[in-house]
Amino acid sequence: MIKKTIRTITLTAAMMLTVSAFAPVSKVDAANVSGTVTVTSLNVRSGASTSYSVVGKLSKGEKVEILSSSNGWYKIEYDNNKTGWSCDDYISKNTTTGTVTATSLNVRSGASTSYSIIGKLSKGEKVEILSSNNGWHEIKYSQDSTGWVSADYITTTSDNSLNSVAKTLDVKAYAYTGDGITATGTVPKYGTIAVDPSVIPYGTKVYIKELDKVFTAEDCGGAIKGNTIDIFMPTEKNCNDWGIKNITIEILK
Incomplete structure (x- = not known):
């Protein structure tokens, strides 16, 4: 386990110095992201709640474009430029997954070099691309924030993770943060989980629906035994927001 670990139930004020470098930027709604309907029949409404009128219906397997999100609802484009919620x-x-090709890649608060640097990525790191704009990719940078990186230093492949599930597993999921090195020798980041390697081997890709992100099993810990995982979060606030959850994860092929 990394040397400096702070779980949801043992967070300390001293960690504020450690995590300040990971301060998140305000979340920007995802754009130009495609989606697939997963239920037999889905209502499309004129606004983002069930109090709005139904303006259309979609069937399982239909594709839509996700324009923005609000309080558990997506604004979508469907059926030849119609829009609704x-x-x-x-x-x-x-989603689209990208791989960093530069030795060190700046993550910025906007889509140009005039914006401030909010983080860095290393060669070979995987990122989830949310949208693209003028040679820049918007990426999911933490649980509740986004950042921008130059598209020149990202190679991309389409990755609908739900189509590559090997099995599911019910687990108790904690959250931790800190600095140091993981059990497998990597630097922990948002995308790292600690596991019991006898249950989930190191290197396994795991999709967590609640965070809509693929994580990699890279770490372990004395308290992580059996069907238990620990999700690395960039900030103390992210840990508190997550708490402790009983969830079903998807082990990817």
Whole structure:
């Protein structure tokens, strides 16, 4: 386990200095992200709640473009440029995964070099691309924030993680943060989970629906035994927001 670990139930004020470098930027709604309907029949409404009128219906397997999100609802484009709102529980985002090709890549608060640097990525790191704009990719940078990186230093492949599930596993999921090195020798980041390697081997890719992100099993810990995982978060606030959850994770092929 990394040397400096802070779990949800043992967070200390001293960690504020450690995590300040990971301070998140305000979340920007995802754009130009495609999605797939996962239920037999899905209502499309004129606004982001069930109090709005139904303006259309979608069938399982139909593709939509996700324009923005609000309080558990997606604004979507469907059926030849029509727009409306549908509950995000029933639309699976078809994400694009990118791989960093530069030795060190700046993550910025906006789509140009005039914006401030909010973090760095290393060669070979995987990122989830949310949208693209003028040679820049918007990426998921932490649980509740985004950042921008130059598209020149990212190679991309389509990755609908829900289509590559080997099995599911019910687990108790904690959250931790800190600095140091993981059990496998990597630097922990948002995308790292600690596991019991006898249950989930190191290197396994795990999709967590609640965070809509693929994680890699890279760490372990004395308290992580059996069907238990520990999700690395960039900040103390992220840990507190997550708490402790009983969830079902998807082990990817």
